Amino acid sequence: MASSDPPRDPHPPTTDERPTDQQILDYENSLRAELLADAPFVSELAGLEELEKEYEGGAEIFRKKLQELKKDYPIYRSIRKDGNCFYRAFGWRLAELLWSPSSASSFWHDTAKAVLISTRELLTSSGYEQVMIEDFYDTFLAAMKLREAPGEPTGLEVFQSEYASSTTICHLRLCTGAELKRSRDLYEGFAEMPIDEFVIKSVEPMALEADNLQISALVNAIPLVNIRIANLDTTPGSINFHEFSPMDADAKTLPVITLLFRPGHYDVLYGKNENVEK
Amino acid sequence: MDTAMRPTARRSGKQLASGTKSGSQSVAKRLQNELMALMVANIPGISAFPEGDGLMNWKWTLAGPSATVYEGLTFKGSMTFPATYPINPPVVRFDTKLFHPNVDLEGNICLDILKDKWSAVYTVDKVLLSLQALLADPNLSSPLNVTAAEMWDRQSDVLKVVLKTYKESSDL
Numbered sequence: 189m190a191s192s193d194p195p196r197d198p199h200p201p202t203t204d205e206r207p208t209d210q211q212i213l214d215y216e217n218s219l220r221a222e223l224l225a226d227a228p229f230v231s232e233l234a235g236l237e238e239l240e241k242e243y244e245g246g247a248e249i250f251r252k253k254l255q256e257l258k259k260d261y262p263i264y265r266s267i268r269k270d271g272n273c274f275y276r277a278f279g280w281r282l283a284e285l286l287w288s289p290s291s292a293s294s295f296w297h298d299t300a301k302a303v304l305i306s307t308r309e310l311l312t313s314s315g316y317e318q319v320m321i322e323d324f325y326d327t328f329l330a331a332m333k334l335r336e337a338p339g340e341p342t343g344l345e346v347f348q349s350e351y352a353s354s355t356t357i358c359h360l361r362l363c364t365g366a367e368l369k370r371s372r373d374l375y376e377g378f379a380e381m382p383i384d385e386f387v388i389k390s391v392e393p394m395a396l397e398a399d400n401l402q403i404s405a406l407v408n409a410i411p412l413v414n415i416r417i418a419n420l421d422t423t424p425g426s427i428n429f430h431e432f433s434p435m436d437a438d439a440k441t442l443p444v445i446t447l448l449f450r451p452g453h454y455d456v457l458y459g460k461n462e463n464v465e466k
Numbered sequence: 467m468d469t470a471m472r473p474t475a476r477r478s479g480k481q482l483a484s485g486t487k488s489g490s491q492s493v494a495k496r497l498q499n500e501l502m503a504l505m506v507a508n509i510p511g512i513s514a515f516p517e518g519d520g521l522m523n524w525k526w527t528l529a530g531p532s533a534t535v536y537e538g539l540t541f542k543g544s545m546t547f548p549a550t551y552p553i554n555p556p557v558v559r560f561d562t563k564l565f566h567p568n569v570d571l572e573g574n575i576c577l578d579i580l581k582d583k584w585s586a587v588y589t590v591d592k593v594l595l596s597l598q599a600l601l602a603d604p605n606l607s608s609p610l611n612v613t614a615a616e617m618w619d620r621q622s623d624v625l626k627v628v629l630k631t632y633k634e635s636s637d638l
Contacts, residue, residue, distance in 0.1 A: 319499040392585035
C-alpha cells in the first residue's frame, strides 16, 4: 500500500483519497448486475398489453401508438437492457427463424446455413485472426443449431447462458465490424471517423448499443433477413417504421424481423401469424 | 507488491495442455492459443507466460519504448484473466514501480481498452503493445498520478523521478 512509501517520496500518493478505476468499474458493474439481476437475456412471450401497462400514466402519444401497433403486432418479447440488445434480438430472431418447422426444408434455410457458415471467412478476410474468433464462431453455429457441439449449450440454452450468449453476440459484433471494413467506401461517410476507428470504438466493445450504421452493416454482413424497426417516440401521427434490407439479396424473398425501438433499447415484436419458439 | 521482484516465469517447458482449475474450457483453449501465438511471434521487448497452476494468471515483461524516459528499463507485471475472458478484460498491473501519468504507485493502470473499450478481439500481445504505447504517449487528461501528469512537459525532471522510482523498485 502507499502508506509504506518513504515520507520523502518525491511523488506523493495520489490514490489514497479516491477509489481506483478498477474499483469504480467493479462498482458500476455490480450496480448494473443488480439492476439486471431479474431480467432474463431473452424473456418469455408477452402480450402488448404488458407494454401498455408501462405507459398507463405516460404521454397519450405512446398509448395511441401502442394501440395502433398492437393491431399488427400483438406479441412481444423483451430483451435484457444491457447495451447488447440489438445484437441479442437479432441473434435470437435469426435462431427462431432457423428452428421454425416451416423453414426447415426451405430454400431460405439452405441459404442461411451457407451464409452463416461462411461468416468465418467474412471475419478472417477482414483481418480477424482465426484462432481468436473460432470459439465465438463455434458457439454461434451451435446456437443456431447448425453444428453439433457436444457438451455445449445449444439453442435457447445459449441465449440464457451468460458466456455462450455473450459469445454469440460477440460473433455478431465482429460480423458487423468485418462488413464495415469490407465495404468501407459505402459506410465511411456516415461514421464521422475512419472506419477502422469506428469499428474499434463503436462496434467491437461489448455493451455498446447499435445505431443505424451498425444495423445496416449487420444486415449486409448476414443478408438473410429484412429488419423492420417500429419507433415508439413522441413524434405526432402514427407509429413510424425504419426498414433495413440487404443490398445484394432479393429482399422480397427474405423473412422480416420486427423490433420495437425505444430510445436506447430494442425488443422483439411478433406479427399475428408469425411462428414463435415457445 | 510482494511479487514485484520474483523472477518472471520463462519458457520453462510448462505443460501447455494441463488445463485449468478455474474458468471454462473455452477460456483455457483461448489462452493456450494466445500463448502459442505469442511464442511464435516472439515480439521484441515483450514477453508473457502463465504463472503457477493453470493459465489464469500470467506474468509479463515489457521493455521501455526507445526515445522515451523509459528507454533501457524493463518493467514487470501481472495479468489475471476472469472466467469470462475474452468477453471481459484481464486485470493488468505493473509489479515494477513506475512513475507515469496513467499508472498509480500500486501498479494500477488507467487505459480505456482495459476498461469500457475492451473488446474480445484484444489479446495478450495487443494489451502489452498498448501498454508500451501508453508509456510513450500518456493520456494527460485523465491522470492516475497527477504529479507525473503535471510534470510531463518537463521531460528531464520526469526522467530523474522515473530512474529514482525504478531504482527503488529494483532495490526492494
